Amino acid sequence: MNKTSVLISFSLILLIVSIIPLFYILREYWIEHQINERYEIHHAYQDSQVFGDMEAVPELTINDKNIKIIEEKTSKKAPLTSWDQDENVSPGDIVKIHLLLNDEEISKPDEIWLSNRNRGGRYFSWFDIVIVTDKLTGKKQINIVQRLTDNNQPMKSREWKIITITQDNDVSEEVLKYSERNDNKLGVKLINFSGTSLMSMGYYSDITKGYPNHFFPFIYPISTSIIGIFLLIISLNIVLYKKRLLLIEREL
Template sequence: MNKTRTFVLLGIALITVSTYPLFLIIQENVLDRYVNSRYELKDIIDIRRRHKAPPLSYELASPINWKGNSIEVLTSDTGLDAPKTPFDKEPERIKKITIKVNGKEVSFPTEAWLPQKITGDSNFLSWLNLVEIKDNKNNTEQLAIVQRIGDNWKRGDVISQKWRIIHIDEEKESTVETFSYADRENHILGVKLILHSSQTSSWIGYKSDLAYRLPSIFFPLVYPTGTFLLGILIVIIGFVRYRKQR
């Protein structure tokens, strides 16, 4: 009887330590499926150099027209060098990015670490992107200007990251959405736009990053998925043994 009880307690312990991380992983998958089913995203500029034929795309050098809206991305050099790392091929500068929509500044200028001489849209990778959003539920389209805000950000630090997303609709109305890493769970579409645009120093989740931390055979296959299922199996076997011993 004591062995059976120990067996059941072992199963319960495995279930207990596996339940919360497994819940977080499932939660991320559910949210991602929801966003992917509702929204379709399309890049407006060649931010990742997917089209290799020269010359490199530099559409941001002039106003971009989208469904009657004119979008301008203006940069100004602060004269300050951006923090360096051993991986930097060329020195970067801290520059201010100003967004104009239909001739009007829609929000305050933000900092970005960019090459001293910008030669293509890909220079803005991880700092700015223009994405068209199709909402399949409401049958509407929007243009999103996705920005990572460099002000007070330390290179490689995930927690201090902030973003700004300017939404522009077909009626020439614009709204500004600003949020940080800490409150990203209230901005599900915003997180998807950030990930789509590669505008984060590491992969982040909608509410938890656990599902994206060092995936391997051990995690999440062995733990928490395997340990959770093993725990259930052990508990079932334990109860079967207990009933036979009565």
């Protein structure tokens, strides 16, 4: 095997092992870019407020929409997480959340674990309300995001409830499963934005959500892909150059 063949083989190996993860990374960034270009998302409460604070059950009024939360006690306590144990935090209550829009219940009540911590909100990592503006149409909607699975469930088993309230007060509800998240890309964005994901998740894969280091993704797969393409171009140019020389020699 000559040097050119070795160079081509090496470049193809680099591309083969790099192209799939690179495609996954580019796909995640492209979807994120598309959503950010299309939608503007912000929390429904003012910056000076802490939604779901430790002292009061929250109630929000947004234009003509009054959103109220009523807690139904279950007499159950949430199991302590490792962070709770490290910080000597007592177990929080498990309650069922009733959601009311203009004093009418709009969803089946589901359980959440109340936070007993002095920082963060009462419903931290479980519940949030956001306002979404479609930049293309100018329409606004309110989205209520609630995690349905508890802290001990693995990521692949997690589910969320997303309630949409339109400007006309039409209400719809969807359950988003982690395993089917690519069917609702805006829903994934809302879950990540609301902080109810516990761990950030991607639209198709979580490849961009890990902590970057020198090796990934800068050396692999980005640098390996660039080097593979560069070496392949060089090797193909060498092959073409040799073919031209061979044709010239035959003509002579």
